[in-house]
Amino acid sequence: MHDPETIHDDAPATNTSDNRPFDDVLKARMGRRAVLGGTLGSAIGAFLVASPATAATRAVAAGPKNQAGNPSNKATIGFTPIPLYFGTDVSVSDDYTSDVIIPWGTPLSSDTPDWSYPPTSAAAQADQVGIGHDGMWFFPLGGPQENNDHGLLCINHEFGTNKHVFDDDEPQNAEQVTISQNAHGCSVIELMRDDSGQWQVVQSDRSRRITVNTPVEFSGPAAGSPLLMNAAGNEPQGTLNNCANGYTPWGTYLTCEENYNGYFGTEDPDWEPNETQGRYGFDEIGFEYYWHRYDPRFDVANPDYAGELHRFGWVVEIDPNRPDVKPVKRTALGRVKHEGAATTVGRGGRVVVYMGDDERFDYIYKFVSEDNYKSMIAKGQSPLDHGTLYVARFNDDGSGDWLELSLNNPDVAAVFSSMDEVVTFARLAADAAGATPMDRPEWTTVAINEDVYCTLTNNSRRTEPNAANPQAPNPNGHIIRWRDADHHVGTTFEWDIFILASETEDTDHGFGSPDGLWADPDGRLFIETDGRQPPFPPAEEGANDQLLVANPATGEIRRLFSGPKDCEITGIAVTPDRRTMFINVQHPGNGDGGKTLFPYGVGDVPRDATVVLQRKDGGIIGS
Numbered sequence: 027m028h029d030p031e032t033i034h035d036d037a038p039a040t041n042t043s044d045n046r047p048f049d050d051v052l053k054a055r056m057g058r059r060a061v062l063g064g065t066l067g068s069a070i071g072a073f074l075v076a077s078p079a080t081a082a083t084r085a086v087a088a089g090p091k092n093q094a095g096n097p098s099n100k101a102t103i104g105f106t107p108i109p110l111y112f113g114t115d116v117s118v119s120d121d122y123t124s125d126v127i128i129p130w131g132t133p134l135s136s137d138t139p140d141w142s143y144p145p146t147s148a149a150a151q152a153d154q155v156g157i158g159h160d161g162m163w164f165f166p167l168g169g170p171q172e173n174n175d176h177g178l179l180c181i182n183h184e185f186g187t188n189k190h191v192f193d194d195d196e197p198q199n200a201e202q203v204t205i206s207q208n209a210h211g212c213s214v215i216e217l218m219r220d221d222s223g224q225w226q227v228v229q230s231d232r233s234r235r236i237t238v239n240t241p242v243e244f245s246g247p248a249a250g251s252p253l254l255m256n257a258a259g260n261e262p263q264g265t266l267n268n269c270a271n272g273y274t275p276w277g278t279y280l281t282c283e284e285n286y287n288g289y290f291g292t293e294d295p296d297w298e299p300n301e302t303q304g305r306y307g308f309d310e311i312g313f314e315y316y317w318h319r320y321d322p323r324f325d326v327a328n329p330d331y332a333g334e335l336h337r338f339g340w341v342v343e344i345d346p347n348r349p350d351v352k353p354v355k356r357t358a359l360g361r362v363k364h365e366g367a368a369t370t371v372g373r374g375g376r377v378v379v380y381m382g383d384d385e386r387f388d389y390i391y392k393f394v395s396e397d398n399y400k401s402m403i404a405k406g407q408s409p410l411d412h413g414t415l416y417v418a419r420f421n422d423d424g425s426g427d428w429l430e431l432s433l434n435n436p437d438v439a440a441v442f443s444s445m446d447e448v449v450t451f452a453r454l455a456a457d458a459a460g461a462t463p464m465d466r467p468e469w470t471t472v473a474i475n476e477d478v479y480c481t482l483t484n485n486s487r488r489t490e491p492n493a494a495n496p497q498a499p500n501p502n503g504h505i506i507r508w509r510d511a512d513h514h515v516g517t518t519f520e521w522d523i524f525i526l527a528s529e530t531e532d533t534d535h536g537f538g539s540p541d542g543l544w545a546d547p548d549g550r551l552f553i554e555t556d557g558r559q560p561p562f563p564p565a566e567e568g569a570n571d572q573l574l575v576a577n578p579a580t581g582e583i584r585r586l587f588s589g590p591k592d593c594e595i596t597g598i599a600v601t602p603d604r605r606t607m608f609i610n611v612q613h614p615g616n617g618d619g620g621k622t623l624f625p626y627g628v629g630d631v632p633r634d635a636t637v638v639l640q641r642k643d644g645g646i647i648g649s
């Protein structure tokens with residue numbers, strides 16, 4: 027009940043536009059497949075062909091028509107898979123090792139105290155690894171020579187409940203609020219692999235924290251907008267509820283602000299959310315952090331801080347190698363509940379960013395830079411400041427349209443009169459444009475063959491069964507994929523369903539609630555989960571969250587790793603040679619030491635931590 031995403035999942039859907047729900051579109055599309063394929067059963071079966079390989083493999087969608095032109099498949103998956111795991115520690119393939127690093131509270135410099143519980147001070151937490159490990163990426167050090175043993179890990183700290191962070195449901199003083207705030211944000215952590223293959227923290231000036239209180243700046247259409255100003259005159263500070271991530275071709279990290287609404291609240295009994303506040307889910311108590319009682323920035327009813335709530339919900343760029351440069355909120359990418367920011371280079375060298383907005387019945391977005399990203403940087407422009415924001419409409423016939431979110435679009439211009447409004451209220455602009463409401467878009471990733479995948483984790487409010495998801499509600503989610511026209515820069519696409527998680531239930535290799543997602547350069551797809559796993563209710567208790575590896579070209583899928591009870595597996599980063607992979611165990615035991623004490627060894631509460639995966643034979647991860 028204290029997991030913000032659980033609270034978030036129980037909250038009313040905020041999209042009251044009458045845009046056609048995605049399940050309707052899917053129903054129509056699957057209906058068409060049923061006609062083409064003969065029967066409904068064969069339509070579903072076409073996605074889930076029984077594997078001809080061992081019982082340890084599971085077939086997934088072998089590929090829709092947009093797989094044509096798939097380059098030669100190098101995505102071998104040779105490791106020994108693990109069965110569903112129900113334990114209190116971790117489980118990993120016999121072919122791999124797993125090591126725990128950087129648990130919550132790990133000090134980043136030698137003069138910062140080691141972790142103790144409850145945390146000793148806000149100042150200590152400000153230089154210790156945060157909680158709620160989520161999206162991350164590894165930036166090798168050592169100049170142009172890619173370094174596989176030494177680099178900077180940028181990592182998000184999405185959330186930690188008050189009960190878990192300082193052992194009290196409500197803060198009793200400002201110090202506890204600041205401890206909570208400093209446990210959120212991001213870390214930049216220098217890591218080195220020693221001769222024995224163990225990864226260690228290097229306590230150095232390069233290791234640092236970015237918290238809710240770190241100075242930041244804004245760029246793009248909303249920079250300088252009155253919408254982001256406070257009468258209090260406070261400078262922009264902080265990043266919040268940092269969920270998934272991205273990484274740019276020019277070597278920077280993108281951290282994405284998701285359920286920031288949950289940190290605002292008020293004691294004012296007369297306050298009611300206005301239309302835009304309601305659309306972004308602001309209410310009196312949020313996720314019960316109560317920061318507003320000691321920090322007026324987070325009092326949603328305080329007129330002196332009326333712009334503060336517009337300062338969150340952005341994609342934030344961090345230069346791991348430049349601690350002197352403030353994190354920059356790139357407002358051209360829109361203000362939503364950003365899950366991630368999957369970045370690729372499209373036709374003409376334009377940078378393209380795909381983004382999910384994780385809420386029931388919210389949307390999938392795309393940003394395309396105005397010009398070749400190298401030319402823009404050479405002119406002193408950020409490719410993430412100038413370009414076009416789009417939102418996706420999925421049509422019944424398998425086609426799709428990217429709808430422009432600017433005043434060039436008459437549907438948007440009918441509602442808004444300036445671009446700072448359009449990006450700050452991107453959800454409302456997308457409502458007006460006619461985007462397709464989806465089943466909670468989480469991570470996106472771009473495959474080597476230009477297919478884009480997006481996890482639709484689940485949707486508890488689905489009311490009508492349909493051919494694609496016969497369960498109502500749909501508790502297990504699915505993964506959609508599409509391919510854009512014109513090498514990612516076009517305004518149309520072809521889409522299909524990659525896999526329906528509910529259809530994996532009867533296998534030893536099933537999963538539910540797909541969330542984290544990463545396509546490797548060989549064509550493998552890594553899938554992480556956050557939610558209930560098989561066997562699905564009303565059977566016995568479901569298994570723990572997990573990491574699976576799929577080969578979309580062959581339909582094979584294998585389970586590589588599972589975490590402890592009541593955790594989420596999230597975040598993926600690799601060294602350049604892909605012989606080390608970092609993943610995260612988030613909220614083990616949901617913070618309850620009675621369920622697990624992962625990662626074991628210190629204290630009587632579980633701690634979020636990063637897990638290092640390496641093949642025993644030194645091979646590429648997933649192979």
Ligand code: FEO
Binds near residue numbers: 031269270365
């Ligand atoms: Fe932070 Fe929607 O996951």
Ligand code: CA
Binds near residue numbers: 031556
């Ligand atoms: Ca979660």
Ligand code: CA
Binds near residue numbers: 269468541542556
């Ligand atoms: Ca997620």
Ligand code: CA
Binds near residue numbers: 031468483541556
């Ligand atoms: Ca999730």
